[in-house]
Amino acid sequence: MTSQIVIDPITRIEGHSKITIHLDDAGEVTDAQFHVTQFRGFERIVQGRPIHEMPSIMARICGICPVSHLIASSKACDQILAVEPPPTGADLRRVMNLAQMVQSNALSFFHLSSPDLLFGFDADPAKRNIIGVAQANPQLARDGVGVRRFGQQIIEWLGGKRIHPAWVVPGGVDAPLAEETRDRILSTIPEAIAAIERALAWYKSSILQWEEEASTFGDFRSAFMGLVDQDGNIEYYDGSLRVMDADGHLLADRIDPRGYQDYLGEAVEPWSYLKSTYWKVLGYPDGVYRVGPLARLIVAGQAGTPRADIELDEFRRRLGRVPSSSFHYHYARLIDTLCAAERIEELLRGPDILSPRVRSFAGINSNEGIGVSEAPRGTLIHHYRVDDDGIVEWANLVIATGHNNLAMNRSVLQVAKRYVKSAHLEEPMLNRVEAVIRCFDPCLSCSTHALGEMPLQIQLIGPDGALLDELMR
Amino acid sequence: MTVPANLSSLANLGSLVVGYGNPLRSDDGIGWVIAGRVAADPRFAGIEVLQRHQLTPELALDVSRADLVVLVDARSGPPAGTIAVERVDPAGGTGTTWSHHLGPPNLVALARELYGRAPEVHVIGVGVASLEVGERLSPAVERVVDDVMDVIARLVHRTAAAEPQGVTGSSHA
Numbered sequence: 001m002t003s004q005i006v007i008d009p010i011t012r013i014e015g016h017s018k019i020t021i022h023l024d025d026a027g028e029v030t031d032a033q034f035h036v037t038q039f040r041g042f043e044r045i046v047q048g049r050p051i052h053e054m055p056s057i058m059a060r061i062c063g064i065c066p067v068s069h070l071i072a073s074s075k076a077c078d079q080i081l082a083v084e085p086p087p088t089g090a091d092l093r094r095v096m097n098l099a100q101m102v103q104s105n106a107l108s109f110f111h112l113s114s115p116d117l118l119f120g121f122d123a124d125p126a127k128r129n130i131i132g133v134a135q136a137n138p139q140l141a142r143d144g145v146g147v148r149r150f151g152q153q154i155i156e157w158l159g160g161k162r163i164h165p166a167w168v169v170p171g172g173v174d175a176p177l178a179e180e181t182r183d184r185i186l187s188t189i190p191e192a193i194a195a196i197e198r199a200l201a202w203y204k205s206s207i208l209q210w211e212e213e214a215s216t217f218g219d220f221r222s223a224f225m226g227l228v229d230q231d232g233n234i235e236y237y238d239g240s241l242r243v244m245d246a247d248g249h250l251l252a253d254r255i256d257p258r259g260y261q262d263y264l265g266e267a268v269e270p271w272s273y274l275k276s277t278y279w280k281v282l283g284y285p286d287g288v289y290r291v292g293p294l295a296r297l298i299v300a301g302q303a304g305t306p307r308a309d310i311e312l313d314e315f316r317r318r319l320g321r322v323p324s325s326s327f328h329y330h331y332a333r334l335i336d337t338l339c340a341a342e343r344i345e346e347l348l349r350g351p352d353i354l355s356p357r358v359r360s361f362a363g364i365n366s367n368e369g370i371g372v373s374e375a376p377r378g379t380l381i382h383h384y385r386v387d388d389d390g391i392v393e394w395a396n397l398v399i400a401t402g403h404n405n406l407a408m409n410r411s412v413l414q415v416a417k418r419y420v421k422s423a424h425l426e427e428p429m430l431n432r433v434e435a436v437i438r439c440f441d442p443c444l445s446c447s448t449h450a451l452g453e454m455p456l457q458i459q460l461i462g463p464d465g466a467l468l469d470e471l472m473r
Numbered sequence: 474m475t476v477p478a479n480l481s482s483l484a485n486l487g488s489l490v491v492g493y494g495n496p497l498r499s500d501d502g503i504g505w506v507i508a509g510r511v512a513a514d515p516r517f518a519g520i521e522v523l524q525r526h527q528l529t530p531e532l533a534l535d536v537s538r539a540d541l542v543v544l545v546d547a548r549s550g551p552p553a554g555t556i557a558v559e560r561v562d563p564a565g566g567t568g569t570t571w572s573h574h575l576g577p578p579n580l581v582a583l584a585r586e587l588y589g590r591a592p593e594v595h596v597i598g599v600g601v602a603s604l605e606v607g608e609r610l611s612p613a614v615e616r617v618v619d620d621v622m623d624v625i626a627r628l629v630h631r632t633a634a635a636e637p638q639g640v641t642g643s644s645h646a
Contacts, residue, residue: 130530130583131579131583134587135586138587141586142587145530145534145587146534148531149531149534152531
């Protein structure tokens with residue numbers, strides 16, 4: 001008799017989902033599926049809207065990473081206007097994108113994942129939250145608050161508000177940077193970097209205790225993809241796509257990301273609203289690749305900033321050139337955050353950062369635009385087609401979580417095979433299935449929910465659809 | 474108690490007003506409306522005012538730095554326009570399992586755990602008539618905006634005058 005275990009909903013991620021684990025007659029795991037159960041429909045919602053509305057509409061996709069959509073959307077609009085933002089406008093966009101990287105990475109590491117890392121995956125769920133972290137390791141909790149606040153404040157100071165700022169526009173940004181704002185941001189950077197480095201030190205001192213999880217949390221061979229700059233270092237805003245296989249060989253390099261459709265396929269499964277993106281040469285579903293902080297560190301030659309380069313060297317000494325476990329997203333996320341904070345300082349110390357020339361103006365000069373940038377969770381692609389009046393006729397979004405969808409499914413299967421030992425539902429399995437998804441920090445929408453507000457439900461369902469077992473947390 | 478027409482700005486120092494909710498959901502934006510009014514009202518000069526979609530851990534630092542915190546939120550359930558004022562008990566905020574947004578007791582508890590200070594915190598909840606998409610308050614909620622402002626003024630004045638502890642339990646205006 002075959003059975004299913006359903007975990008619904010998954011908690012401490014951005015959005016709504018559930019997991020189904022399929023068992024065979026012997027109670028062994030045969031398959032696992034990560035379902036995204038919410039429907040958004042932004043690609044259809046924007047049809048018929050004028051192009052100048054696109055950045056603001058697209059930013060509403062997410063309340064955690066609106067800036068990422070704002071950046072990619074504005075870049076797509078740049079192409080439709082056939083303009084390049086003035087250099088200062090582009091640099092100011094970079095600063096806001098990096099601030100977004102910092103605050104979102106901080107949310108993932110400190111608020112969502114550090115309770116698991118600090119207390120262990122089998123600790124009482126009532127303890128595994130930031131209050132528990134504050135009581136057990138107040139410095140870690142303070143640093144989490146401080147680092148996220150640092151990123152949020154930069155976004156707010158630049159854009160006027162920390163969620164859905166409208167400062168990034170087609171052609172550049174809406175207003176130049178004031179000297180006072182620049183100096184205010186610069187004054188906060190040393191403490192932010194110190195906090196990130198304290199968290200890194202704590203993580204590295206604790207890493208041995210997670211060896212078991214590192215060997216089972218999505219530990220498999222796959223390709224990795226991310227943007228790199230002209231020197232091959234990490235690039236967050238522009239650059240070219242690089243894809244590296246599990247042995248460190250380049251599958252592709254120097255790809256203009258606007259040609260993404262030549263390389264990436266998008267598959268749709270009936271059991272999820274989340275598309276599965278795959279590397280076309282390897283086909284579906286074998287063309288698994290990963291994006292996000294771990295991928296950025298793997299595909300890049302260096303981070304490109306002094307402190308992050310030192311940390312990346314150590315990361316590679318500890319884990320190898322192409323670490324295969326998705327558990328290492330946590331470690332990579334901290335280095336990624338450090339790199340972003342350093343880049344912010346570099347940009348703000350640029351000689352032209354206060355220039356008043358921050359925006360290019362133009363009408364509709366092209367019927368198609370593709371904007372690509374790195375979001376906290378990985379490479380983000382916005383692709384629009386418009387008519388001659390600039391009315392959107394078609395849109396396609398390739399979101400980082402979609403790139404990682406196949407890898408997340410494979411990771412859930414690996415954890416389930418390791419920890420599901422019978423048709424009975426047990427906490428250790430539940431904790432780890434959830435935690436492996438959290439490694440990827442999937443952002444399924446702007447919706448936010450918390451453990452405790454939405455009950456955690458696991459159902460064991462027989463082949464006839466009857467409920468065999470159920471757990472509620 | 475009598476509320477002075479003009480609170481001295483000095484008396485307002487150390488007070489924080491946070492209006493939170495979704496300003497695109499009609500009455501859920503009452504917190505934002507009140508925060509905007511406080512920021513523009515000379516009676517409240519010196520008060521720090523924040524507008525937020527939800528309470529997040531990052532607010533713990535702001536809370537810890539204040540002597541008085543007033544949180545303004547929408548409430549579904551009570552009759553539209555009802556104003557309820559509750560003193561937050563931080564002891565109620567340690568046993569929950571939230572992640573990245575939290576309730577008032579959690580916020581106060583976090584401020585205490587991380588920064589060693591848990592100030593006097595009140596939540597002003599306003600009963601809503603509509604949570605539909607929209608940027609305007611319903612007439613029933615719009616009518617009590619001035620009443621909410623007066624409640625805040627009383628709380629600020631009471632704290633500044635160092636009179637006995639603020640409003641406790643629940644009251645209705």
